[in-house]
Amino acid sequence: MNGTSTPAWNDGFRDRPLVFRGGTVLSMDDRRTVHTEADVLIVGDRIKEIGPRLAVPEGTVEIDATGGIVMPGMIDTHRHMWQSTMRGYGADWTITQYFVWYYLEHGKRFRPEDIHAGNLLSAVEALDAGVTTTVDWSHGLRTVEHADAAVDALEEIPGRFVLAYGNIHEAPWQWSTAPEFRDFVGRRLHGNDKVGFQMAFDVTGDPAFPEKAAFEVARDLGATVTTHAGVWGATGDDGIRLMHDHGFMTPGALYVHAATLSADSYHRIAATGGSVSVSTESEQTCGQGYPPTWILRAHDIPVSLSMDTSVWWSADLFSAMRATLGADRAREHLQAHAANETVTHLRLRAEHVVEWATRGGARALGLDDEVGSLEVGKKADVVLIKNEHSPAMFPILNPYGHVAFQAQRGDVHTVVVDGRVVKHDHRLVGIDLAKARRTAEATVAHLRADLGADAWERGMNPDIPETKVLDNPYTYTDYRSATTHGG
Structure with a gap:
């Protein structure tokens, strides 16, 4: 094995080469090459070589990948990390109840330290599940102090993150043009190799297009815009058309959900080089619309996956892959049955997800x-x-199918980010999990005390309000339309 040695799992080995030995390697290159019984050699922060029985430099740390699958770190393109301390709280919510809790009422109670706690916990759980890059769709940043707290947490955890800056409690054309926002971007995000930058806001469809000012700021700052598009009862084709007509549907724009749009809108997204972040568990549970992978594929629109929020779901992409295959295939079968036909060959394959x-x-x-x-x-x-203690981890016959249908968070053996081992032998490395627990518990205690015990309990199973606050979840505007059910 040419000079390999037993690893010492501490910061002392971080400057040493690293090799995964003898695994099934899913390269995910242009040909989707699968290497069997292959090694992956890492030198510094880069992949140096892939192949069988590699010769490696003296002092290389060796990880036995025999019987396991080596794959790229997973990437979540839309996660409301600040909400993670409320894990499972909204298990029986609809999106209506989510809007009430976060947009209209209790989301305003989050302090900067609560944003920090959510981001810290979410960043840790992402790495634990093999998600090495996460977009923090951070629309709870009511002040720059909240934003500073969000970035502090992301910089504390050795993952790869993108801060998608947003504020659901103020109009995007207001917060984005405030001098303190530009100052924050200059202080914390320009030249930040640790945390990338997007701007996150939605387009209501108001013909006056007040969001134009926010798009202009994004263009001036060189920031990509990510937006919840095609969300039943909130955003629709009018917003897409306004973006397109004003020249803001640019390559790299990231549309989240995109589940209730017309063919015209999908054509515009495809033609302008946009992509869609699909959160299948969210769409099929909350009602944004049927998970749209079937129609995105028909329009050749690039797809990425996301988990949305731990308020409902597990926050790992194994669940996202599984749910996406299930939803897409269920629709394909039902459509065939309605025409008295039978599906004999599935269009969406495990390798695709x-x-x-x-x-x-x-x-x-x-x-x-x-x-x-x-x-x-x-x-x-x-x-x-790899999990030698799990009967579900052998035999590995179809590695794509195994990742999509058999594996889960507990089977993530080792995670490397930028050449640094952050998880090994199923345990996090160099991460203060106890601190994440303490900060999460402090936030829960604050929210529970601020709301009162009764309101806190009722919030888990809220009644739909009798007032029409839900005609428009965007409280910073009076605009109503058929999209928001108030026109």
Whole structure:
């Protein structure tokens, strides 16, 4: 094994080469090459070589990947990380109840330290599940103090993150043009190799297009815009048309959900080089619309996957891949049955969703030259799926099918980000999990006390309000339309 040695799992080995030995390697390159019984050599923060029985430098740390799957780190393109301390709280919510809780009422109670706590916990759980890059769709940033707290947390955890700056409690044309926002971007995000930058806001469809000012700020700052588009009862074709007519549907724009749009809108997204972040568990549970992978494929629109929020779901992309295959295939079968036909060959394959969970995310974020696949010269964001104590982890016959249907968070053996091991032998490395627990518990205690015990309990199973506050969840505007059910 040419000078390999037993690893010492501490910061002392971070400057040493690293090799995964003898695994099934899903490269996710252009040919979706699968290497069997292959090694992946990492030197510094880059992949140096892939192949069988590699000769490695003296002092290389060796990880036995035999019987496991080595794949690129997964990429989540839309996660409301600030909400993670409320894990499972809204398990029986609809999106209506989500809007009431976060947009209209209790979301305003989050302090900067609560944003920090949510981001810290979410960043840790992402790495634990093999998600090495996460877009923090951070629309709870009511002040720049909240934003500073969000970035502080992201910089504390050794993952790869993109801060999508948003504020659901103020109009985007107001917060984006405030001098303190530009100051924050200059202080915390320009030149930040640790945390990328997007702007996150929605377009209501108001013909006056007040969001134009926010798009102009994004263009001036060189920031990609990510927006919830095609969400039943909130955003629709009018917003897409306004963006297009004013020249803001640009390559790299990231549309979240996109589940209730017309063919015209899908054509516009495809023609302008946009992509869609699909959150299948969210769409099929909350009612944004039927998970749209079937129609995105028909329009050749690039897809990435996301988990949305831990208020409902597990926050790992194994669940996202599984749910996406299920929803897409269920629709295909039902459509065939309605025509008295039988599906004999499935269109959406396991390899497709594995690609969406990895390279699809890299392409959506403009990071395809760096991450998303295991290729020589790319950044070393690598995940080993292996669990010798699980009967579900052998035999591995179809590695794509195994990742999409058999594996789960507990099977993530090792995670490497930028050449640094952040999880090994199923345990996080160099991460203060106890601190994440303490900060999460402090936020829960604050919210519970601020709301009162009765209101806190009722919030888990809220009644739909009798007032028509839900005609427009965007409280910063009086605009109503058929899209928001108030026109």
